Every structure is written in C-alpha cells, then in structure tokens.
Amino acid sequence: MTKTLTIIWRSGSMMAMDSNVATKLAAAALRKGYKVNMFGYGEGITAVKKGQAPKRFPNVGEEIEELAKAGAKISLCETCYAARGFQRGEEVEGVKIGSLTNELFGFISESDRLVTIAR
Amino acid sequence: MVRTAFIVIRSPQELDPVETMHRLADRDDSTAILFEDGVYNALQPKRSALIANAAADVIVAHDDLEARGFRESDLKVGKAADYDQIIETIMERTERTVTI
Numbered sequence: 001m002t003k004t005l006t007i008i009w010r011s012g013s014m015m016a017m018d019s020n021v022a023t024k025l026a027a028a029a030l031r032k033g034y035k036v037n038m039f040g041y042g043e044g045i046t047a048v049k050k051g052q053a054p055k056r057f058p059n060v061g062e063e064i065e066e067l068a069k070a071g072a073k074i075s076l077c078e079t080c081y082a083a084r085g086f087q088r089g090e091e092v093e094g095v096k097i098g099s100l101t102n103e104l105f106g107f108i109s110e111s112d113r114l115v116t117i118a119r
Numbered sequence: 120m121v122r123t124a125f126i127v128i129r130s131p132q133e134l135d136p137v138e139t140m141h142r143l144a145d146r147d148d149s150t151a152i153l154f155e156d157g158v159y160n161a162l163q164p165k166r167s168a169l170i171a172n173a174a175a176d177v178i179v180a181h182d183d184l185e186a187r188g189f190r191e192s193d194l195k196v197g198k199a200a201d202y203d204q205i206i207e208t209i210m211e212r213t214e215r216t217v218t219i
Contacts, residue, residue: 028202
C-alpha cells in the first residue's frame with residue numbers, strides 16, 4: 001500500500017523560503033512514489049497566486065502548478081483566501097479552494113506522515 | 120518511544136530548538152532535519168554540541184547549506200542530504216514529525 005504524505009504550509013511566499021521547502025519536499029516525495037497532499041492557509045495562500053513574477057527567487061506558484069500536474073492533491077483555505085481579497089480563479093491550475101474542516105482533515109485522516117512548514 | 124523527526128527551520132539565535140526536542144523525545148529516538156537558517160545549528164561549535172546532545176541523527180538540507188556559502192565539510196555535526204534522502208527519513212525511518 002502506497003504511503004501518503006501531507007504537507008501543510010503557512011508562511012507567505014516571499015517572507016522566507018518555507019513554501020519552497022514545502023514544494024521541494026513534495027516533489028521529492030512524488031519522485032519516490034509516495035502520494036502527496038498539500039494544504040496552505042494563513043499567509044501560505046499567497047503561494048498559489050497566478051502570475052507571480054519573482055525576479056531572483058524560485059516561482060513557487062509555478063512549482064505548485066507542476067506538483068498538481070504530477071499528481072499532488074493541493075488545496076487551500078477559502079476563508080484565508082477571501083480574507084486577503086483573492087477571488088476564485090486567481091489561483092494557479094490544479095489547486096482546489098477548500099477548507100480546514102473538509103480538505104485538510106480529509107488529507108490528515110488518510111496520511112501516514114504529516115509535515116508542517118511554518119514559523 | 121516514537122521515532123521523531125524534528126524539522127528545524129529557524130536559526131538557534133531566533134529560536135533554540137533543543138529544549139523542545141528534549142521535552143518531546145529521547146535522544147536515541149530523535150532525528151533533527153535542518154532547513155533554511157536551521158542549518159546554523161550544525162555549523163556553530165556550541166550549538167552543534169547542543170543539537171548533537173538532543174538528536175542521535177542530524178541531517179542538513181544540502182541546498183540550504185550551499186545557499187548560505189557553506190559546504191558539508193563545514194558541518195560540526197551531522198551530514199548533508201538531498202531532498203530524496205530527507206523524504207526517506209521522514210517516511211521510512213521516523214514515525215512522526217515536529218516542526219520547531
């Protein structure tokens with residue numbers, strides 16, 4: 001039975017490299033054949049904004065889009081998203097606008113390991 | 120005891136991880152995985168002795184070491200690892216993770 005890893009990230013995409021650590025962990029886990037879920041909330045939701053154009057940093061939005069294409073299930077908190085003025089459709093492809101109670105707890109209940117990257 | 124992976128992402132000057140590590144798991148059951156500024160826990164003599172005393176294994180994200188201008192040979196404790204090795208540790212060699 002394939003093991004499942006859930007990664008929670010909660011830091012803003014530009015305030016530290018936390019969201020990049022989260023995406024690199026997810027990419028490595030997919031490479032090694034594990035199932036991967038990711039859930040972002042709080043400032044973490046900034047990482048899924050479409051059209052980011054960082055000049056000298058990795059583009060975490062593109063990384064998340066690639067992870068979704070590679071099979072990761074990625075969701076984020078609708079409340080946190082709306083609280084920061086984002087509208088549905090502003091997120092990169094493959095990310096589901098969800099909630100802690102549904103998506104996150106669903107992810108956790110099916111996971112063998114849970115990693116939180118936050119400060 | 121539960122084999123615990125402590126994920127450390129802040130420098131020891133910002134947040135000292137060892138007190139929490141001692142409180143949550145025995146040294147023999149603990150692995151410290153150092154990311155971002157957490158790598159400084161394995162580079163400074165005093166700090167590396169403290170984390171070596173709290174975790175039997177110390178793993179340092181190679182990318183974050185190099186990003187800060189260091190090499191594996193600069194480590195006072197532990198070894199550098201890539202993300203595949205880190206995932207192996209999280210998924211197969213420990214049973215729970217705690218982020219500090």
